[in-house]
Amino acid sequence: MSSHHIVRDDQEPALIIANGAACNEELLGQLLEWSPLVIVLDSAIERVLELGIKIDVLLGDFDRGFDAEYYKESQYPIEIVHTPNQDKTDLEKAFEYLIEKGHKAANVIWATGKRADHTITNITNIVRFRENLKIVILDDHSKIFLLPNKFEKWYTKDSIISLIPIGEVSGIHSKNLFYPLQNDTLSIGIRTGSSNHVTEDGIVTIEHSKGNLLLMECWD
Structure with a gap:
C-alpha cells in the first residue's frame, strides 16, 4: 500500500483511520493518494502498519500498554499526540486536533462495522463539529455526511x-x-x-x- 503523496495545496481532506471494520484496499488507496495528512488512532496502529502505510500523526490515550515512542523511528517523521482525556473518544480528539491545526475537512475510515455503540457514536458526533469541520465517514457500503440546509x-x-x-x-x-x-x-x-x-x-x-x-x- 503506497503512502499519500498527491496533494493540492493542502486543500484536500485529511484522513483519519479509526479502529472499526477495515475498508477495501481500493478505497483506502484512493483516500491516501489525496490526503495531505494521515492520522491514526492508537488502537489501530498495528493494523495500519501491517498495510505499509506511512502516517503523519499517531493520536490517542495510549492506554493499551504499548510504547508510542517506538513508532518515532519506524515512522519518522511522525507526530505523537497524547490525549488522555477519558471523557472524549479518540475520534473526537482527532477532530479537535484538525480544527486546532486549521484543517477544514476530514475523511474517516474504519469507523463503522465492529461495535454498534462505536459506530453510532462516531456517526452522530459529526453534528458536534459541523461549524468547524466538514466530515465524511466512508466504508465499503456507504458514504455518510451532514447536509446543509x-x-x-x-x-x-x-x-x-x-x-x-x-x-x-x-x-x-x-x-x-x-x-x-x-x-x-x-x-x-x-x-x-x-x-x-x-x-x-x-x-x-x-x-x-x-x-x-x-x-x-x-x-x-
Missing part, C-alpha cells in the same frame, strides 16, 4: 439515498427522489428516510429548515 448533487437513476435525522428535522423538501418529501418531519426512532432512491439521472435537491440531517449514499 440546501443540498444539490447529480446522481444516477436508482442511486440509494437514506436521510437519517439526528433528533428531529423539520421542513424537509426533496426533488428527484422516488419517495418525495414535502414539508415533512423526520425523527430518529419514529420516522426516518431510509432506503429512498433517485428517480432519474440528474440533480437531487434536499432542503430542510431545522435540525441535523445526515445523508447516506448506500450501495450493496
Whole structure:
C-alpha cells in the first residue's frame, strides 16, 4: 500500500483511520493518494502498519500498554499526540486536533462495522463539529455526511439515498427522489428516510429548515 503523496495545496481532506471494520484496499488507496495528512488512532496502529502505510500523526490515550515512542523511528517523521482525556473518544480528539491545526475537512475510515455503540457514536458526533469541520465517514457500503440546509448533487437513476435525522428535522423538501418529501418531519426512532432512491439521472435537491440531517449514499 503506497503512502499519500498527491496533494493540492493542502486543500484536500485529511484522513483519519479509526479502529472499526477495515475498508477495501481500493478505497483506502484512493483516500491516501489525496490526503495531505494521515492520522491514526492508537488502537489501530498495528493494523495500519501491517498495510505499509506511512502516517503523519499517531493520536490517542495510549492506554493499551504499548510504547508510542517506538513508532518515532519506524515512522519518522511522525507526530505523537497524547490525549488522555477519558471523557472524549479518540475520534473526537482527532477532530479537535484538525480544527486546532486549521484543517477544514476530514475523511474517516474504519469507523463503522465492529461495535454498534462505536459506530453510532462516531456517526452522530459529526453534528458536534459541523461549524468547524466538514466530515465524511466512508466504508465499503456507504458514504455518510451532514447536509446543509440546501443540498444539490447529480446522481444516477436508482442511486440509494437514506436521510437519517439526528433528533428531529423539520421542513424537509426533496426533488428527484422516488419517495418525495414535502414539508415533512423526520425523527430518529419514529420516522426516518431510509432506503429512498433517485428517480432519474440528474440533480437531487434536499432542503430542510431545522435540525441535523445526515445523508447516506448506500450501495450493496
